[in-house]
Amino acid sequence: MKQVTREYVLDGLDCSNCAQKIENGVKGIKGVDGCAVNFAASTLTVSADGKEEQWVTNKVEKKVKSIDPHVTVRPKHKKKSADDGYRKRMINMLIRMAAAVLLGAAAYLIHAGPMLEFLLFFAAYLIIGGDIVVRAVKNISRGQVFDEHFLMALATIGAFLIQQYPEGVAVMLFYQIGELFQGAAVSRSRKSISALMDIRPNYANIKIGDGIKTVSPEDVQTGDIIVVNPGESIPLDGKVVQGSAMVDTSALTGESVPRKAAEGQEVMSGFINQNGVLHIEVTKGYQDSAVSKILDLVQNASSRKARTENFITKFAKYYTPAVVIIAVLLAFVPPLFIPGTLLSDWVYRALIFLVISCPCALVVSIPLGFFGGIGAASKAGVLVKGSNYLEALHQVKYAVFDKTGTLTKGSFEVTEIKPAEGFSKETLLEAAAYAELHSQHPIAESVRKAYGKPLSPDTIESYEEISGHGIFAKVNGKEILAGNKKLMEREQIENVPDENAGTIVHVAIDQSYAGAIIIADEVKEDAKQAIADLKSLGIKQTVMLTGDSKQTGETVGKQLGLDEVYTELLPEDKVERVEALESKLLPNEKLIFVGDGINDTPVLARADIGAAMGGLGSDAAVEAADVVLMTDQPSKIAEAIRIAKRTRRIVWQNIGFALGVKAIFLLLGAFGFATMWEAVFSDVGVTLLAVANAMRVMRLKMR
Numbered sequence: 001m002k003q004v005t006r007e008y009v010l011d012g013l014d015c016s017n018c019a020q021k022i023e024n025g026v027k028g029i030k031g032v033d034g035c036a037v038n039f040a041a042s043t044l045t046v047s048a049d050g051k052e053e054q055w056v057t058n059k060v061e062k063k064v065k066s067i068d069p070h071v072t073v074r075p076k077h078k079k080k081s082a083d084d085g086y087r088k089r090m091i092n093m094l095i096r097m098a099a100a101v102l103l104g105a106a107a108y109l110i111h112a113g114p115m116l117e118f119l120l121f122f123a124a125y126l127i128i129g130g131d132i133v134v135r136a137v138k139n140i141s142r143g144q145v146f147d148e149h150f151l152m153a154l155a156t157i158g159a160f161l162i163q164q165y166p167e168g169v170a171v172m173l174f175y176q177i178g179e180l181f182q183g184a185a186v187s188r189s190r191k192s193i194s195a196l197m198d199i200r201p202n203y204a205n206i207k208i209g210d211g212i213k214t215v216s217p218e219d220v221q222t223g224d225i226i227v228v229n230p231g232e233s234i235p236l237d238g239k240v241v242q243g244s245a246m247v248d249t250s251a252l253t254g255e256s257v258p259r260k261a262a263e264g265q266e267v268m269s270g271f272i273n274q275n276g277v278l279h280i281e282v283t284k285g286y287q288d289s290a291v292s293k294i295l296d297l298v299q300n301a302s303s304r305k306a307r308t309e310n311f312i313t314k315f316a317k318y319y320t321p322a323v324v325i326i327a328v329l330l331a332f333v334p335p336l337f338i339p340g341t342l343l344s345d346w347v348y349r350a351l352i353f354l355v356i357s358c359p360c361a362l363v364v365s366i367p368l369g370f371f372g373g374i375g376a377a378s379k380a381g382v383l384v385k386g387s388n389y390l391e392a393l394h395q396v397k398y399a400v401f402d403k404t405g406t407l408t409k410g411s412f413e414v415t416e417i418k419p420a421e422g423f424s425k426e427t428l429l430e431a432a433a434y435a436e437l438h439s440q441h442p443i444a445e446s447v448r449k450a451y452g453k454p455l456s457p458d459t460i461e462s463y464e465e466i467s468g469h470g471i472f473a474k475v476n477g478k479e480i481l482a483g484n485k486k487l488m489e490r491e492q493i494e495n496v497p498d499e500n501a502g503t504i505v506h507v508a509i510d511q512s513y514a515g516a517i518i519i520a521d522e523v524k525e526d527a528k529q530a531i532a533d534l535k536s537l538g539i540k541q542t543v544m545l546t547g548d549s550k551q552t553g554e555t556v557g558k559q560l561g562l563d564e565v566y567t568e569l570l571p572e573d574k575v576e577r578v579e580a581l582e583s584k585l586l587p588n589e590k591l592i593f594v595g596d597g598i599n600d601t602p603v604l605a606r607a608d609i610g611a612a613m614g615g616l617g618s619d620a621a622v623e624a625a626d627v628v629l630m631t632d633q634p635s636k637i638a639e640a641i642r643i644a645k646r647t648r649r650i651v652w653q654n655i656g657f658a659l660g661v662k663a664i665f666l667l668l669g670a671f672g673f674a675t676m677w678e679a680v681f682s683d684v685g686v687t688l689l690a691v692a693n694a695m696r697v698m699r700l701k702m703r
Contacts, residue, residue, distance in 0.1 A: 005045065005046070005047040006045070006046055006047075006056055006057070006075065007043055007044070007045045007046075007075075007076040008043065008044045008057075008060060008075055009042060009043055009044075009075075009076055010022070010042050010043065010044055010072075010073060011073075012068075012070045012071045012072055012089070013039065013068075013071050018068045019037045019039040021067050021068070021139075022044065022063075022064055022068065023035055023037040023044075025063050025067050025142075026044065026046060026064070029060075029063055031048055031055075031059070032046060032047070032056070032059070033047050033048055033049050034046070039367055043076065044060065044064075046060055057073075057075065066138075068135075070089065090180070093176065093180055096127050097128060097173065097176065097177070099124075099128075100124040100125075100128035100169065100173055101124075101173070103121070103123050104120070104124040104166065104169045104170075104173075106120055107120030107121045107124065107165070107166075108166055117165070118165065121160075121165035121168070121169055122165075125156065125160070125165075125168060125169050125172060128169065128176055129153075129169075129172030129175075129176070132149050132152050132153055132172065132175070133149075133157070136149040136150045136152075136154075137153075150324075151320070151354050152171070152172065152175050152355070154324075154354055155171060155352075156168040156172050158350075158354075159171065159348075159351055161347075162344045162347055162348055164676070167676040170676060171355055171679070171680055174680040174684050175680070175684060177684065201217045201233050201236070201269060201270075202217075203215065203216065203235065204216070204217045204219075204226050204235040204236060205226055205227040205228070205229070205232075206225070206227075207224075207225040207226065207279070212227055217269075217286045217289075218286045220282055220286065221282070221285070222282050222283060222284065223281065223282065224281075224282045225241065225279055225280070225281055226238070226280050226282060227277065227278070227279055227280075228273045228277070228278045228280060229273065229277055230273055230274065230275050230276060231273065231274075232272070232273050233271070233273075234247070234268065234269055234271045234273060234278070234280065235286075235289075236280075236282045236284065236286060236289050237266070237267070237268050237269050237282070237283055237284040237289045238267060238281050238282045238283045239264065239265070239266055239267070239280065239281050239283055240261050240262060240263050240264065240265050240267060240278055240279070241263065241279050241280065241281045242263060242278075242279035243263070243276055243277050243278045243279055244260065244261065244263065244276055244278075245261055245273050245276030245277070245278050246258040246259070246261075246274045246275055246276075247259060247260075247261045247267065247271040247272060247273055247274060248271065248272040248274055249271050258274055261273075261278060266283075267280060268289075269286075269289040323353065323354065323357035323666075324354065324357075327351075327353045327357070328350070330346060330349060330350040330353055330670055331343075331346050331347045331349070331350035332346070334346050349669055349670060349671075349672055352669035352674055352675065352676055352678075352679045353666060353669045355679035355680065355682075355683055356666050356669055356682045356683060357666065366651055366654060366655070366694075367387075368691060368694040369647060369650050369651040369654060369693075369694035370387035370390060370647060370651065371387070372647070372694055372695055372696075372697035372698045373390050373643055373646070373647030373697045374387060374390060375698050376643050376647075376698055377390070377639075377643045379698075380639050380640075381629065381631045381633075381636060382627060382628070382629055382630070382639060383614065383628040384626070384627050385625075385626050385627065385628075386626070389609055389627060390643075390644050390647060391644065392608060392644075393590075393609060393640055393643075393644035394641065394644040394645045394647075395588055395589055395590040396539065396589075396590045396592045396608075396609065396641055397538070397539060397540045397585065397586075397589040397590065397591070398539070398540060398543065398581055398582075398584075398585065398589070398590075398591040398592070399534050399541070399542050399543070399591075399594070400542075400544075400545060400578060400592065400593045400594070400607070401543070401545070401562075401594045402545060402574075402594065402595035402600050403521075403545075403548055403553060404521055404546065404547075404548065405595075405596040405613060406595055406596050406613060407524060407527045407530075407544065407556065407560060407634055408521040408522060408523050408524060408527070408556065409521065409523075409524055410521060410596075411521065411522065412443055412445070412446040412503070412520070413446055413449075413519065413520065413521075414429075414446055414447060414449075414450035414517055414518070415518050415519065415520045416517075417429055417450075417515070417518075418517075418518065419514065420495065420512075420513050420514055420515040422512075423509070423514045423515055427509075427514070428507055428514050428515040428517065429447070429450060429451050429517065430451060430453075431475070431480045431507055431509055432447050432451075432480075432507050432517055433447055433450075433451035433455060434455060434460060434475045434480065435470075435471045435472075435473045435480045435481075435482035435507070436448060436471065436482060437455050437457060437460060437463075438457075438460075438463060439465070439471065443505065443519055446519050447505065447519070450517075459475050459476050460473055460474070460475050461475065461476075461477070466483065466487060469486050469487035469490060470482050470483010470487040470505075471483060479509070479510050479511070480508070480509055481506075481507065481508040482505055483506065484504065484505075484506065485504070488506050488508060488513070493506075493511065494513065495513045497516070503518070503519045503520065503552065504516050504517070504518055505517040505518075505519060520555075521548075521552075523556060523559060523560065524633065526633050526634060527560055527634050527635075528559070528560050528561065529635055530635040530637060530638060531560050531561050531634075532561065533638035534637065534641075536638075537638060537641055537642065540589075541563045541564065541581075542562050542563050542564075543562065543563060543564045543565070543566070543577075543581065544556070544557050544562050544564070544565045544566070545566050545569055545573075545574045545577055545578075545603075546567055546568075546569065547567075547568065547570065549567060550567040550568060553565050553568075554567070571600070571601075571602050571603070574600070574602070574603045575603050578591065578593055578603050578606055578607055582607075591607055591608045591609070592607060592608065592609040592611055592627075592637065593607035593609070593610055593611070594611040594612075594629075594634060595610075595611075595612060595613075596612060596613035596632070600612070601623075604624040604625050605624045609626050609627060610624060610626050610627070611625055611627040611628070611637060611640075612624070612625035612627070612628050612629070613628075613629055614628035614630045643697075646697065650694060650696060650697055653693060654690040654693055654694060657686070657689070657693070658686050661682055661686050662682055662686065664682075665678055665679065665681075665682035
């Protein structure tokens with residue numbers, strides 16, 4: 001039997017520690033080959049060789065339920081029910097909190113003897129924290145000792161043992177409040193990203209004969225004609241075959257200005273038709289469409305963890321056992337060596353130490369920070385395939401670009417017409433257009449487009465294509481030569497000037513030089529600004545690698561202000577150049593390569609970070625890249641680097657803030673200056689502040 005790989009959604013997962021436990025637990029199921037939990041996207045991916053899908057689902061559901069009863073498992077393709085239980089759980093928790101507060105207040109205010117006081121506080125404790133103690137016991141039975149449930153249970157039970165009943169109840173109450181707010185913060189972060197990427201099409205109107213049938217986008221085949229009405233989202237990639245309309249591309253590209261979609265133009269799934277009716281021939285199936293790829297990229301991006309995230313995960317793994325050991329030593333060692341001290345005082349300090357030590361602020365806020373950065377980038381039209389690449393972007397010091405389709409538009413245009421003495425621009429362009437009438441070369445197409453008038457093939461008496469030189473044609477009795485300088489030299493045409501800009505088509509009429517037509521691949525509007533922005537961000541060197549001629553490449557390089565230009569390169573030459581540049585990098589520096597074509601795929605894969613043009617770039621380039629620019633604008637690279645720098649700054653703010661506050665309160669607790677109330681703030685308060693800070697990345701304002 002073939003390997004079964006299934007993806008599930010974990011509804012109710014709002015704790016990154018629990019996510020790690022679920023991943024480890026499912027990995028331990030006999031027959032499961034691999035498992036990965038994506039906490040930010042709340043998904044679980046499981047692979048099992050030779051097992052039925054239902055077997056995998058049953059085993060996963062059972063294991064997850066045993067680890068965290070609040071989390072429910074559903075296959076990804078199955079829609080979430082209207083009532084997912086979250087509201088019910090929240091109401092239940094609020095009722096428990098109110099009951100615990102009432103019982104605690106009664107015990108505190110009514111002086112009815114030690115036994116009744118204990119019973120009231122203990123009842124309050126069981127109502128608000130009984131589930132935490134049960135989880136801690138279950139985890140210990142499975143060998144998972146050192147987690148936040150264990151810390152809270154140990155600290156609060158210890159408080160009861162030394163007769164600090166109010167503080168034992170209060171710690172558990174505030175811990176549950178913190179968990180409630182933390183869950184809401186995580187949910188809000190997920191919802192903002194879900195709303196950001198809420199572009200998945202629900203239906204497609206497929207044309208069948210004279211009628212229209214509404215079907216699922218997955219059921220539409222390439223070649224089918226779909227109809228998109230005003231206000232509807234385009235469900236699949238395709239080409240407009242009838243109609244025209246303005247389309248909103250902001251969901252994919254981040255650009256607020258609508259663009260026109262007319263007959264013959266390519267459109268992408270996720271665009272929204274603002275007016276007019278479009279008939280579109282589907283060119284890609286749903287799984288290969290832009291919207292499907294974008295959703296997959298964003299939802300799975302956080303599965304590739306940044307080094308900072310991996311560090312925090314490992315740190316928490318060793319940090320928690322260490323503080324438990326220190327707490328035990330703090331409780332029992334000082335009373336042995338310091339005369340006149342009470343054991344209960346040092347046990348109390350140790351319990352405070354345990355409450356403070358919970359690493360929730362770090363293990364929750366750091367992944368959320370990176371996921372928020374990925375969300376902010378996608379909102380700007382930049383798709384980052386993993387938080388490791390987002391972190392790497394802030395280290396970029398060398399920016400290397402392909403030319404055609406990346407810094408230039410990839411379409412040839414006549415930029416200048418230079419007639420010789422005795423000839424007009426109209427005469428020169430007409431002669432060139434007739435000479436190029438039968439050629440399919442992009443240069444010939446640009447000449448005919450520039451002429452813009454109907455051309456009659458009947459006027460051409462003879463036609464000859466001279467390989468490597470150009471064209472000879474006899475039109476209305478006139479002999480026309482159109483081609484490069486070699487053709488002029490071969491035919492001994494005199495007075496041919498030296499031209500250095502772009503691609504030159506020299507024209508001669510009846511052996512007299514008629515002039516030159518200059519054709520160039522237009523530079524993108526934002527390309528020059530893109531290079532300037534990168535330099536302002538501290539990029540050491542900007543480089544262009546192109547297979548184009550030296551003359552053309554250097555002209556573009558000078559126009560854009562690039563530091564270095566390498567021309568006439570094959571794909572393997574580009575890889576060699578990138579490897580040579582990477583050898584100059586310092587240990588903490590990265591190189592980014594930006595390209596768009598199939599020929600750029602090897603170097604995109606080889607560079608530290610590969611960025612591909614996602615709108616017009618080839619599928620192979622998009623697959624090989626680590627970053628995808630949906631607007632095809634090179635200026636988005638600088639924007640992505642700015643987002644990466646901002647994200648990293650916020651992540652390290654959280655690390656410094658959480659560790660700093662905890663260090664201060666750990667010392668205060670150890671020396672008896674902090675009570676359980678301060679301990680609660682250092683745990684719950686710091687977690688909530690760190691999560692709120694992490695969510696600031698999503699509100700990043702673009703330039």
